Amino acid sequence: MSIVQKPYKLIVLLLVLMFGLVGCSTTKENVDGKEKVEKEEINELIVARKADAGNIDPHFISSNPTANYVYGKVYESLVSRDKDSNYIPALAEEWSQIDDLTWEFKLRKDVKFHDGSDFNAEAVKQVFDRLLDEKTASPRAVVFSMLKEVEVKDDYTAVLHLNNPFSALLSVLASSEGSIISPKAFNEGGVDLSINAVGTGPFKFESWKPGQEMILLRNEEYWGTKPSFEKLTYKVVPEESTRVAMVETGEAHVADQLPVTELNRVEGSSSMSVLRTEGFGVEYIGFNVEKEPFTDVKVRQAIAHAIEKDAIIKGVYNSVGSRVASALAPKVVGFHDGLKDFPYDVNQAKNLLKEAGFPNGFKTTIVTDDRKERINLAEVIQSQLKGIGVEVEIQVLEYGVYIETLSEGKSEMYIGGWGNATGDADYNQYNVFHSSSAGPVGNFSFYKNPVVDKLIEDARKEPNEEKRMELYAELQEIELEEAPLIPIRTLEHLSVTAKGIDQVWMNPVGFFFFE
Template sequence: MKKFKWIQMIAFVSVLVLLLQGCSTGNSAEKENKSGKETASGDKTGGELVVVRLSDATGLDPHFITDIPSANVVHGKVYETLLAFDKDRNFVPLLATEWKQVDDLTWDFTLREGVKFHDGTPFNGEAVKATFDRLLDPATGSPQKDKLGMISEVVVVDDTHVTIKLSTPYAPLLSILASNEGSILSPKMIQETPDELATHPVGTGPFVFDSWKSGQAITLNKNKDYWGEKAKVDSVVFKVVPEDATRLAMIESGEAHISDQVPVTEIERIENSDKMSLFRTDGLAVEYLGFNTTVAPFDNVKVRQAISYAIEREAIISGVYNNVGTLANVAMSPQVFGYSAEVKAYPYDVNKAKELLQEAGFDKGIKVKLLTSDRKERINMAEVVQSQLKGIGVDVEIQVMEYGSYIQQIENSEHQMLIGGWGNATGDGDYNQYNLFHSASVGAPGNHFYYQNPVVDNLIEQARVETEPSKREEIYKEAMQIEMDDAVYVPIRNYELLAVYSNNVDNFWLDASNYLMLKDVTVK
């Protein structure tokens, strides 16, 4: 009898072991590891992906986001657009499966079926209409309104078809619809709790918003009910780590996996590491020294021109940026449609700078303030500018602020000079010209120069409605030349985008707009 019980016990334990193995391996003989599961085919899924970044987001509502670091948290992750860019910047279907231009003022879109927002609300024509109605409603107060202000009406044909009607032709329409500004929001949130979208985004994307601990971390979880191919990781944590050295150490140790803010001084260390890799690609962004043209002494064009002549831009590219990126000649990247190499920046000429300052009545010197965010390279650039301008009698006081405070300051016109950058989310020159230089974009939308020139406004508006590409390019060239003559800014650098990632990470890339592409990322 005892022997029979012992045999029963052995059999029970054997079955239990098999059951436990079945639970751990799943139906496809997956093997557990610390960060996820490995299938029989070798694909790795699951685990937590940690992205470390210098600063926190400033907000998560696409209708109010005006900076790429904030958009990077939600664009393509929580929120989706009607169409998207592929790696070659071609348009591909997303929430819309097809689209066609009926005439200069009419676009028809066929919508994807079976898609739901994270709150269970169905995605349909009414959701598209609710999104753009909110964006365009003056009562919303969106700084993004003018980017799609030519939309006169969104007509819901049925659940899967909408027509977008324009008041005027708009050449870059599709590029804007594919960008963060074209994100489709939950109509339930828009109707019931629109203010909560700033801190609790609800979209249709492959990741669902989980939490935001201000100044610390934002967490997104895998959308298990996603309509398309599901994300490979279980969660993404955007962790705020202000110190450059700490972020890099976290990548090297495996505590974190990705950082898209890489000190140029650390490139050699990363490339020589057997634990980290460097992603590099030409970007659509530009970096510049800008003037608030409405405050003294920069309301005087001769002062702005003097500063422009006194900046040795090549020294900044080599000394500060270690030749990462290229010397800019205008506030538009060579990768962007509408760029012109024929518009020339001011050459380095100290004598001309002194002469202009004297003509402006500042021959006895001048004191100014230069505002920058707390990114290391920007601080270094500010110090170089400070040194260079000292040579013409300009005493520069550097103001360094955390990114959120920096954005607030420039959006409130509380600066004299600034070191800034402008990312382009569309690849079209309108995104640079309208946002940086049109008088309607003064303040939060992007015109932190507070520059207003009716001639430039008219040219930018002409380019928006012109459908012939070569004519648009000529219009942009004319506008950029006037902006250069008015010395609104000093172009410094065309971005080369950098990201460091752990060798335990696969399928990661940055697009040309500097968006982190995370849906297909796996962690070993």
């Protein structure tokens, strides 16, 4: 099988009609040769971000919000995806699958890293050698566990040899984990990649004041079309209404992670627009299936029957996102649209609890992080489960403590979500349901089923796309029935832009791209 793509080029960013914004100058422009209108040329684009970045070394990035600071801006990968999630060339101009275990990538010849060193096949080899080296101890190495080695066929041809067939290879290459880092930066020392970034992208890393701001500058030697603005500044602004106000008053051009509680305010504004993208992820209620009474599938099914999803999506999420019965969102490759969800049925829920030995219900706790929407969801779950005699205590934790609590199996019920960084079913299935992922990797339910494990392993090796989809359909049927978690809604990413900033877009992971 051979896949050949045309070179990928970015479109020049036109940022217009932003009168009074930081870093703007005014020019005149003819419209249809008849009248002149004001056009603003922006030299500095300001993005208000909810959270600061963590470790920005792609081999150690632990969250999508952190990856969003540098991926597609400072760092690029061999393969990328367009607005429709189709694979397109990036640092590789074309590629071909030689056999089940061998993929060949023809690389661009006009690329340099930001430190002036050459991008070539040897650089690709060194990057993946570093990722897989046990001494590196990268938590992201598991994503490329199928990779045996990278062969340098010639200066601009890299051959990836796999340990086993892996049908989702392009999806991980096109993710943040596939970022190509300058080998000079990590080989020669002097550059701490946890707080600096050296890639090939349209922006160069300039500076970072933790908790305050990060600045990226336009890469004047970029191989593709350069951004129209010179400076990209991220401002760390945790308070949600403040981020919105910054866009409203002209202090910022973009604000990320718009809460649904602010949606109506932005939609009714004359100076702001909502940027929304259907995501790859799903939000859900999870159970620690190793803790009583959630060891019993009937208890989990009872709660599934007692949760009124439609009311939650409308009341808690302001109809943002859509109801789903699978841990895979509809945009993810492998989504099974034939699932029949648990109907809302309080009587059936009570009968199942009685069969499980809890005719009068029981007491439990639900853990959530401190996002307003999730706290509201926890309160609604608490209210709905009272109807079947289940008393729920809510524990609201700071995000870091929340992740630690789930990773260590200290929760009973929890509110969670999986953003899916690749858009392929394997990313969800292996991380959320495979027994080897129990704990910090993502299987916070500590769910273990040998049949599910084998199906996941078979699906990631299956070269026939139709058969692969059948395996994922079977997996989703089992996971629905056994209910280690209850999917609530698909994630929909919401951000705010100033009027006229209509060529900043988000992909289904929630990453910003500046055309």
